[in-house]
Amino acid sequence: MSLPPGPAAPAPGNLPPESPLAMPVQTLAAGTLRSPPFPTRPPNMRWRRFAVIGSAVSVTLFAAYQIWWLLRGNGIDPLEGTLLVLFVLLFAWIVQAFVGAVAGFVLVLQKRPARLGIRPRDPLPALVSRTALLMPIYNEEPGRLMAGLQAMHESLAATGRLGHFDFFVLSDTRRPQLQQEERAAFAALRARLGAEARVHYRLRDDNSERKAGNISDWVRRWGGAYPQFLILDADSLMTGDTLVRLAAAMQGHDDVALIQTLPVIVNGSTLFARMQQFAGRVYGPVIAYGVAWWHGAESNYWGHNAMIRTRAFAECAGLPELRGVKPFAGTVLSHDFVEAALLRRGGWALHMIPALAGSYEEGPPSLTDMLVRDRRWCQGNLQHGAVLPARGLHWVSRWHLLIGIGHYFTAPMWAMLMIVGIAIPLLHAGFSFGQVSLEGFTPAGYWREQDEDRFLGVFALTMSMLLSPKLMGWLATMVDPVMRRGCGGALRSAAGVLLETLLAALMAPVTMYVQSRGVAEVLAGRDSGWESQRRDDGSLPLRELLRLYGGMTLFGIGAGLAAWMVSPALAAWLAPVVLGLVLSIPIVALGASRAAGAWLRRHRVFATPEELAPPDVLVRANALRAAPSRD
Template sequence: MAPGPGGPMPAHLPPEAPLDMPVQDLRAAPARSASTTIPGRLPSSPGGLWLRRLVVIGGAILLTAFATREMWLVLNSGRPTPLQAVVLGLFVVLFGWIALSFTSATCGFLRLLLGPDRRLGIAPNGPPPLPASRTALLMPCYNEDPARIMAGLQAMQESLAAAGALDRFDTFILSDTTQPEAWVAEEAAFLALHGRLAAQLGAPPRLFYRRRPKNIERKAGNIAEWVRRWGGAYPQMLVLDADSVMEADIILRLADAMERHPDVGLIQTLPIIAGGNTLFARMQQFAGRVYGPLIAEGIAWWHGSEGNYWGHNAIIRTAAFAAAAGLPELPGRRPFGGHILSHDFVEAALLRRAGWAVHMVPWLRGSYEESPPSLMDLAIRDRRWCQGNLQHAAVLPARGLHWVSRLHLLTGIGSYITAPVWLVFLLAGVLLAIQARFIRPEYFPAGPSLFPEWPVVDPVRAMWVFIGTMALLLVPKLMAWFALLRHPLDRRGSGGMIRAFLSLLVETLLAGLLAPVTMLTQSVDMVSILLGRDSGWNAQRRDDGSLPFAQVARLYWRHTLFGLVFGAAAWAVSPYLALWMSPVVLGLALAIPLAALTARRDLGLGLRRLGLLWTPEERATPAALARARQLQAELAARPPVTLPELLRDEALLAGHRAMLPPPRRPRLDPFDPALLVGLAKLEEAANLEDAQRSLSRAELAAVLADARGVERLVELA
C-alpha cells in the first residue's frame, strides 16, 4: 500500500482468520444453536409474545371479516356473479393487507405513548459501555461515489475515536466495483483516507480495503467471502451500506448487547433517512422520520425475537451467521432461480431457523441512510427488489423455518403482489360498473322462481366501506403526528405543530398521486419477471434525481395513456364512477410532470425554506452526520484520480500493486477471457490512449487487476 502523508506503508489487509460458512440445505432439518433452552422460546424473547401476535393478527382478521361482510352487502351478493366474486376476493386480499398494517401501527402508537419496549437491556441514553471484544465494520460498495463512502467512514472513525473506542473496531471496505474508472478513484480515495486518519490519530488506523475481481453473488457473496477469510477474528460484524452513517453511541450499545446476550444472532436498527434535497427524497425523508418510528415500534413489539433484517445498519454474530446463513443457489433459471437477490430476509430466517434470536431496536437513535432522489431511481431499485422478493417463494417451503419468518417472506412477496392485485381490482370494478350500465340483467334466472332478482349495488354502504378503508390508511399518519408532538425536540425539529401537520398533508397528497404510478410500474415489473427477464444489478444514484424531460416522458407516457383511457372508460359509464376513480386517474394522467417535478432539487429546497417537510435531524444535525456531509462536500470538490494519474504517481501505483489479487493458479483457476483478450490488445497498443480506446470496460478492469497488465499499462503511460 502507498504511504499516507507522513506515515509508513501499512498492510492493506490483516492476517486471515478463516471461518467455515457452509451452504445451507433448505430441504434438510437445520442444526440448532446451543442458545435455545426452551423449545420454541429464546432467552432474549419477551414474555407474552403469543398474546401480542394474537392482538395484531387477530385484530386484522376481525377487521377484514367485518369489511368483507360490508362489501358483500354492497354487492348485494346473495348469488354473486363471477365478476362480483373476483371483486370480492381481491377486496379481501387488499383490505387484509391494510388491516394488518393498521393493527401493527396502532400497537406501535401505544408503545410510543407508554414508552418504547427496551428489550435486551439497551439503555437509549447515558454513557455507552465499551465492548470487551473486537467488532468488524463492513462497508460493501459497488460502483459508488468514493467521496460519499470515505466521508461516512471518516465521520464514524472520528466518532469512535472521540468515544475512546476506536481500538475495539476494525473497518473493512469490501469493494465489488466493476467500472475501472470508479475502481481507480476508489483506491485513491481509500489511500487518502488512510493517510488522513493516520495523521489525525498519530498511528495507522485499523482500516482495510479489499476488492473482489469477480463480484459473485453480489452483496451477499461479498459479505460471505469476508466471513470465510477473516470472520474467525471477529465475534461480531456490523454491516453498513454505501450511504450509511452511524454514531459511536449506537455502535457501542449494539456491540455491548451482543456480548451480553449469547442467544442473539442479529440486532437491526431503524436507519433514519437524511440528507435529501429533491422533493421526492424529502417526502421519503419526512415519511420515514415521522411515520417510521411508529411502524417500527409496532413490528418490533409483536415480532419479538423473530425479527427481520434489512441488509444494513445491523450488527450480526459472526459465528452464527457463518454456521446458519450460507445462501444456496435456487434451482431453475433466472429470474426465479440463481443467486438470491434479496438476501437479507432469507438470512434472518435462516438465523432464526438455527435457534438464534433476531431483534429490532427502533428506539435507538444514531443510525442513518439516504433515499433514492427520484421516482425513476426508486423504480430501478424496486425492479431488483421485486425479483428478489419473488424468489422468496422458493424459500418458503424450507424445513425448520419459524412461522413468523415465513410471514416475513410472505410480506416481502406481498409488498409487490399487491400492486397488480390493486390494478386488477380497479379494472374489475370498472367492468362491474360497465356490466351494470350496459348489459341487460337477467331478472328471472332459469328454474323456478317466485320473485325476480334485482341486481342492486348499495351506494351508501359503498361510501362507508371506502371511508373505512381510507381511515385505516390515514389514521396511522395522524397517530404518528400526535406522537411527534409529545416530544418537544422532535416537534420543534419538524417545524412545530402546524408546519408538521401541513407537511403531513403535502406528503399525503403527493404520495397519493404517485401511488397509482408506482402501482402500474410494479405491475409491469411483475409481468416482465414472469416472462423471464432478469433485472441485473445497477449502482444507485443517490444525489441528483433529475432527468431530461424527454427521457421522463419516454419512461411514463404509457402511464399517462393508461390513465386517460381508464378515466374515459369510467366517465363513459358514469360521471360518479369517474369521480370515485379520480385520484387514480389523476395520478396516472399526471405521471410525467409528477415524476419530473418531484425529482427537482429547487422544489425540495423551496419547501425546506418554507419550513415544510422538515425533520429533527435537519434542525439539529447529529455530529457524525454533520461531519460526514462536510467531508463529502470537501471530497466531492476534488477531481477524481484518473487512470493516467494512477500510472504516473509512484505512491498510488505502489498502493495499487500492493492490493492486487493473487495471480491465477495454473490448472486450478479457470482462465479469464477478458484478461487474455485485454493483454493481447495491450501488446498491440501504441500508447495509453490507444489502449484505453481499444479495451472494453471488462478488459480494462481485468488487466488492472493483473500484475502483467499493470506493467504494460505503465510502459504505455
C-alpha cells in the same frame, strides 16, 4: 488477497492477517427448527401475536361479510367472486398494518426502555471483543464513501473505544477506472486518519453472488477474528455511541444473532427525498415499534445498519443457489430476509431496537430512482417464493417472506380490484362495446344502490385504516417536544402530513403501474440486472422523462377519454387514478427538483430533527464530502 497494482494503491499490508471461518452452504430441502429458551425473548409473545393477528382476522371477516352482503343479491357470479377475494386479501393487508401501528402508537407514547439492556442515556459500556464494520460497495463514488467512513471512524475515536473496531471496504466494483479511484480515495483516507487508522480495503476478483457473496467471502477469510460484525450500505452513517452500544448488547446476550436498528433517512435535497425522509421520521417509529412488539425474538433483517454475531451467521446463513427457472433460480438477490429466516431456524434470537437513535441512511432522490431500486427488490422478493417451502423455518419467518412477496402483488391486485369494481356495475347496467355511453353512470352509485349504509361504512373503514397510521405518527410526534420542534412545530408538521398524503396519492398510480409491470416482467423471466444507485441528483432530461413516462401518460389520457365517453360521472370517479397517470411527467420532474426541495426547506415544511439540528457525524460527513481536497 493482495490488491491489484495501480498508481494509487494503498500501502502493502493494509489487510489484517486472515482468520478463516467455515461458512457451509445451507440446504432448503432439509432442516429442523431449533427453539431453545431465549433469555431475551419478550414476555407474553403468544398473547401479543394473538392480539395482532386475531384483531386483523376479526376486522377482515367483518368487512368481508359486508362486501358479501352487497354481492349476494342474485348469487355471486365469477366476477363478483373475484372482487370478494381481492377485497379480502387487500383489506387484510391494510388492517394488519393498522393493528400493528396501534400497538406501536401506544408503545411510543409509553416511552418504554429499549430491549437488551440498551439505555442510550447511560454511560457507554465497556467492550471486550472486536467488531468489524463492513461496507460492501459496487460502482459507487469513492470520495463520497470515504468521507462517510471517516466521519464514523472519528465518531468512534471520540468514544475512546476505536481500538475495538475495524472498518473493511469490500469492493465489488467492475469498472477499471473506478477501481483506481477507489484505491486512490482509500489511500487518501488512510493518510488523513494517520497512525490510528483502522480501515482496510479489499477488491474481489470475482463478484459472484453479488452483495451476499461479498459478505460471505469476508466471513470465510477474516470472520474468525471478529465475534460480531455490522454491515453498512454505501449511504449508511452511524454514530460511534450507537456502534458501541450495539456491540456491547451483542457481547452481553449469548442467544442473540442479530440486532436491527431503525435507520433514519437524512440528507434529502429534492422534494421527493425530503418527502420520504419526513414520512419515515414521522410515521416510521409508530410502525417500527409495533412490528418489534409482536415480532419479538423473531424480528427481520433489512440488510444494513444491523449488528450480527459472526459465528451464528457463518453456521446458519450460507445461501444456496435457488433451483427452478430464471429469474427465480440462481443467486438469492434479497438475501437479508432469507439470512434472517436461516438464523432463526438455527436457534438464534433476532431483535429490532427502534428506540436506539444514531442510525442513518439516505433515500432515493426521485420517484424514478425509487422505482428502479424497487424493480430489483421486486425480483428479489418474488424469488422468495422458492424459499417459502424450506424445511424448518419459524412461522414468523415465513410471515416475513410472505409480506415481502405480497408487497409487490398488492399493486396489480389494486389495479384488478379497480377494474372489476367498474366492470360489475357496467355489466349490470347493460353496457356493451357497441354502446358508447351510459348517461349518469357511476360505479359508486351502483354500489350504494345495493346497500348504501354498508357500502359507505366499508369505504370509511378502509380509508380510516389506510390513513390512521399517518395520524398516529403525527400525534406521537406532537407529544414529544423534541420531535415536535424538530419537525417544524404543530402547524408545519400538519401541513407536511397533508402535503405528503396528497403527493403520495398522485404518485400512487405511477407506482402501481410500474410495480404491476415489474411483476409481469419478473414472471416472464426478465432479469432486473445490478446497477449502482444515484445518491444526490434525481433529475432527468425531458427526453428521458418522455421515454420512461410517455406511454403511461398516453395510457392515462386514453383511460380518461374512454371513461368520459361512457359517462362524465365515471370519469370523475376515476379522476384520482387518471390524473396521476396523465400528470406523471410533471409529478416526477417536480419530485426530482432541488429548487422545490429548497423552497420547502426554507419554510420548514417536511422538516426533521436531523435536518434542523444534524448530529455531529452527519455534519462531519457532509463537510468532508463538500471539501474539494477532502481534508
